[in-house]
Amino acid sequence: xxxxxVAGHSIVRMAKAATTTIPIVALDLEAxxxxxxxxxxxxxxxxxxxxxxxxxxxxxxxxxxxxxEVQPNLHRLAVLWDTSTAEHQVDAVSDEARARxxxxxxxxxxxxxxxxxxxDAATGGRADAMLILSSPLFGTNPKLIAEPAIRHKLPTIxxxxxxxxxxxxxxxxxxxxxxxxxxxVVIAKILGGETPATLPVERPSRFQLxxxxxxxxxxxxxxxxxxxxxxxxxxx
Amino acid sequence: MARAMAWGPKxxxxxxxxxxxxLGLPLLCRGRALAETLSKPVxxxxxxxxxxxxxxxxxxxxxxGLLSRGFEEGRDFxxxxxxxxxxxxxxxxxxxxxxxxx
Numbered sequence: 251x252x253x254x255x256v257a258g259h260s261i262v263r264m265a266k267a268a269t270t271t272i273p274i275v276a277l278d279l280e281a282x283x284x285x286x287x288x289x290x291x292x293x294x295x296x297x298x299x300x301x302x303x304x305x306x307x308x309x310x311x312x313x314x315x316x317x318x319e320v321q322p323n324l325h326r327l328a329v330l331w332d333t334s335t336a337e338h339q340v341d342a343v344s345d346e347a348r349a350r351x352x353x354x355x356x357x358x359x360x361x362x363x364x365x366x367x368x369x370d371a372a373t374g375g376r377a378d379a380m381l382i383l384s385s386p387l388f389g390t391n392p393k394l395i396a397e398p399a400i401r402h403k404l405p406t407i408x409x410x411x412x413x414x415x416x417x418x419x420x421x422x423x424x425x426x427x428x429x430x431x432x433x434x435v436v437i438a439k440i441l442g443g444e445t446p447a448t449l450p451v452e453r454p455s456r457f458q459l460x461x462x463x464x465x466x467x468x469x470x471x472x473x474x475x476x477x478x479x480x481x482x483x484x485x486x
Numbered sequence: 487m488a489r490a491m492a493w494g495p496k497x498x499x500x501x502x503x504x505x506x507x508x509l510g511l512p513l514l515c516r517g518r519a520l521a522e523t524l525s526k527p528v529x530x531x532x533x534x535x536x537x538x539x540x541x542x543x544x545x546x547x548x549x550x551g552l553l554s555r556g557f558e559e560g561r562d563f564x565x566x567x568x569x570x571x572x573x574x575x576x577x578x579x580x581x582x583x584x585x586x587x588x
Contacts, residue, residue, distance in 0.1 A: 251528045251529075252528065252529050252530075252531065253528060253529075253530050253531070254530075254531045254533070255530055255531065255532045255533070255548065256532075256533045256534075257532075257533070257534045257535060257536070257544070258533075258534060258535025258536070259535070260535065261533050261534070261535050264533075265533065334535070386534070386535035386536040387535070387536070389536065389540075390536035390537045390540035391537070426544070427543065427544065427547045428547070430544040430545075430547035430548045430551070431547040431548065431550050431551040431554075432551060433548055433551060434547065434548040434549060434550060434551020434552040434553075434554070434555075435551040435552075435554060435555060436551075437530060437548070437551070437552060437563075438551065438552045438554075438555030438556075438557050439555070441528055441552075441557055441562065441563065442555070
């Protein structure tokens with residue numbers, strides 16, 4: 251017996267295309283699995299793939315709201331996007347930005363080498379803040395993004411709590427390590443005889459707001475009390 | 487009187503033990519029993535878009551999820567990990583003790 255565990259938007263699709271028989275447990279935080287035809291329904295995937303998925307319309311609203319509270323004059327927002335992830339995230343942020351009359355500057359990244367030039371472009375484009383979308387590329391390199399953000403004195407927010415712990419200004423999202431542990435439980439169910447076809451797709455259910463006040467001081471922004479009161483973790 | 491004694495503390499204790507034996511223990515042992523039915527370790531192919539060091543931490547979390555259901559690495563499964571860097575990775579014994587290199 252063999253089971254595949256795949257984490258990341260494009261690798262999930264590659265696995266799905268490669269086999270219809272080997273059970274696949276997927277972790278993809280940048281997609282709607284039904285829209286992307288990976289499963290028939292959330293409750294009953296119907297094929298050889300199940301797992302943890304998340305898409306972002308609600309989060310786009312929350313991220314922009316948090317940035318606007320920190321940066322009341324938010325008119326131009328840079329958005330760092332890993333193009334190997336779906337466009338759902340960009341669409342969701344674009345809709346929310348339009349509603350708030352905020353102009354977007356989409357900056358594409360393919361590797362860590364693109365981070366520094368992205369910050370140069372953001373400050374060159376007079377961005378007031380930067381939103382870093384979800385991607386394994388960003389989630390596993392939080393420090394490489396937090397450091398230039400401080401140097402460029404740019405308020406930032408992302409989905410990965412670790413980002414704020416290593417020097418990013420804010421993060422509102424879920425603990426990735428918990429999701430991998432949750433995936434282990436799903437795999438255990440398959441080893442125990444259940445099939446992906448009948449194992450419902452799961453979604454992250456616990457979210458954390460982490461704020462780094464030290465970084466706020468370094469980049470010269472004031473984090474309002476309204477955010478600090480809501481924060482699960484404040485780094486001083 | 488005899489009936490009252492029969493349902494006294496001793497009987498309740500017996501009843502509790504019986505319920506634990508019939509309901510609780512099988513649930514607790516379920517993972518282990520299922521694990522024992524696997525004739526040989528299942529290979530879990532772990533493909534990850536992130537970087538290798540982060541992948542090792544995540545593989546450990548995956549193991550913990552499996553262990554919480556009674557499945558032990560080495561005995562019940564092995565993890566074969568490949569990251570986006572396409573590097574062949576196998577971790578130390580303490581973190582991923584029976585991880586195969588690919």
